[in-house]
Amino acid sequence: xxxxxxxxxxxxxxxxxxxxxxxxxxxxxxxxxxxxxxxxxxxxxxxxxxxxxxxxxxxxxxxxxxxxxxxxxxxxxxxxxxxxxxxxxxxxxxxxxxxxxxxxxxxxxxxxxxxxxxxxxxxxxxxxxxxxxxxxxxxxxxxxxxxxxxxxxxxxxxxxxxxxxxxxxxxxxxxxxxxxxxxxxxxxxxxxxxxxxxxxxxxxxxxxxxxxxxxxxxxxxxxxxxxxxxxxxxxxxxxxxxxxxxxxxxxxxxxxxxxxxxxxxxxxxxxxxxxxxxxxxxxxxxxxxxxxxxxxxxxxxxxxxxxxxxxxxxxxxxxxxxxxxxxxxxxxxxxxx
Numbered sequence: 148x149x150x151x152x153x154x155x156x157x158x159x160x161x162x163x164x165x166x167x168x169x170x171x172x173x174x175x176x177x178x179x180x181x182x183x184x185x186x187x188x189x190x191x192x193x194x195x196x197x198x199x200x201x202x203x204x205x206x207x208x209x210x211x212x213x214x215x216x217x218x219x220x221x222x223x224x225x226x227x228x229x230x231x232x233x234x235x236x237x238x239x240x241x242x243x244x245x246x247x248x249x250x251x252x253x254x255x256x257x258x259x260x261x262x263x264x265x266x267x268x269x270x271x272x273x274x275x276x277x278x279x280x281x282x283x284x285x286x287x288x289x290x291x292x293x294x295x296x297x298x299x300x301x302x303x304x305x306x307x308x309x310x311x312x313x314x315x316x317x318x319x320x321x322x323x324x325x326x327x328x329x330x331x332x333x334x335x336x337x338x339x340x341x342x343x344x345x346x347x348x349x350x351x352x353x354x355x356x357x358x359x360x361x362x363x364x365x366x367x368x369x370x371x372x373x374x375x376x377x378x379x380x381x382x383x384x385x386x387x388x389x390x391x392x393x394x395x396x397x398x399x400x401x402x403x404x405x406x407x408x409x410x411x412x413x414x415x416x417x418x419x420x421x422x423x424x425x426x427x428x429x430x431x432x433x434x435x436x437x438x439x440x441x442x443x444x445x446x447x448x449x450x451x452x453x454x455x456x457x458x459x460x461x462x463x464x465x466x467x468x469x470x471x472x473x474x475x476x477x478x479x480x481x482x483x484x
Contacts, residue, residue, distance in 0.1 A: 148453065151280050161453035169435045169456070173212035176442065177236070183216040184445055187245040187270070189224050189236070196383035197410040198430060202275065205434025206249075213442055220245070221450035233260060241270075246457065247290070247441055249273045252327065265289070271444065273437055276443055277327060277456040279397070288454060291440045294433055296330030296457040300426040304405055306341035307424060307462045308377070310404060312320030314345035318377035319368045321361060321385045322353045332381040332407060343428040350377060358388040364393035377403045390421040409463060414472065419466050424464040427475060431482045 152159055156246070190199040190207075205219050218369065224236060237260060238272040240248065248270040252261060258281075264272055272289035277295045280288060308316075322329040333351070340346040349372050354361040361384075368375055380386035386406045393399045397425050399421070406413035409427025416422045436456040443451050461475055 148279060148457075151455070155454070158453050161451060162227055162456070165386065165436070165439070165451065165453050165456060168439050169432055170387065173209060176213050176215040177217075178446060180445070181216055183218050184247065184441060185245040186217055186219045186247045186249065186305065187240045188219060188221045188249040189240070189245065189251070190221060191224060191251065192445070194410055197412065198276075198383075198408055198428070200294035200357070201430050201480065202437075203433045205431035205482035206438050208433045210441070213327075213438065215445065217440055217441075230260075237264070237299065245269050245270045246445075247273060249437060249460075250276055251276045254413070273440065275437065278325075279331075280454055290444060290449075291437070291452060292455045293436045293440070294457065295428045295460060297328060299333045299457070300407070300428070300460045301332050301335040302339055303460055303462050304339070304379075304424070304426045305336050307464070308403070309340065310376055311344060311423065311464070312345075316346045316407070317349050317370075317374045318346065318379055319349055319375050320351040320379050321364065321381060321389065322351065323382045323385060324354045325353060329381060333379070336379055336381075352386075354385055354388075356382065356384050358384065359393070361385050361388035362395065364390040365389050366396055369396055369398060377402055380405055380407075381407055383408050385415060386422060386425075387412060390416060392440050396408050409461075414463070414476065417463065417467075417474070420465050422465065423463060427461045427463050427479065429459045429461070429475075430479045432456075434482060 156181065166346045182406065184388065188203060190203065207219055222236060222240065224233065229475070252258060252274050261272065265284060272295060273291045274289045276294040278292050278294050280292055294426055320333055322333045350368055352364040354364060365378065378389050380389050383406060386404060389404050393402060393404070403423040406425030409425045410430070413422060413425050417425060440452045443449065463472060
């Protein structure tokens, strides 16, 4: 991100006003064009995390507040679906000729599909859950990269864990699928603590976001390495599957588990003491940013949209007072309650 801002300093001037727009109440649509904006959205299906469902609700609710006529069609996909099927899904969506397409980027094969869309020029693309612009697309960037900076959230988690954990810390790293998110959340955590003599990485496992695979990895690691006292979960699904594995092993004491994202299920597990801490996204910022970007572009004010919008994080722990947690939830889920 810093390299991007250095190369394109004009982006810095766009970011602050756009962030202020997201924090402020919606400004009603006064445009003359009453044709509904056609929006298509592809989200990962089958995940426990409520991030994606809340994102859809917050986009719709903000557009309703703006009173911009629109139609939002949502499709669910899986990163494990064969490439041919993913291409067919895209073809079906493009046949409807939407004005905007919202989707995510994680693996190299997603990148290939997105490059085809960028070259096509329509619909305009909004990439969610990624806040790192790709240099390779310098000449044909999406309308907006939007989400929460995975590396920043990981850095905040690493800093707080270094304060909370009692050394020596022997930890198990649980990734999701191979790709951008695992690198930014998992590899970045390892990098942050690589020079800290108190932290010792014992094993890395890719879980593919499969609860059974996660539970098996945790149980096997505890059997092979009973000294493990920290399990780093790089997603909500992994965190919750890990807590189930610890209950199964009757080993819930003395092992710290983190969450990642701070959705409703994570916060419930946190309050029950099953998670030690999580990095909580101000979740609805992402959906509001998407709605506001569409509104500005539809008004012909594309120059006001920054290339990247990254929402805020807050670290919460099992000891965070309930009143403070409720205050954070009221803001984070202000549109998606």
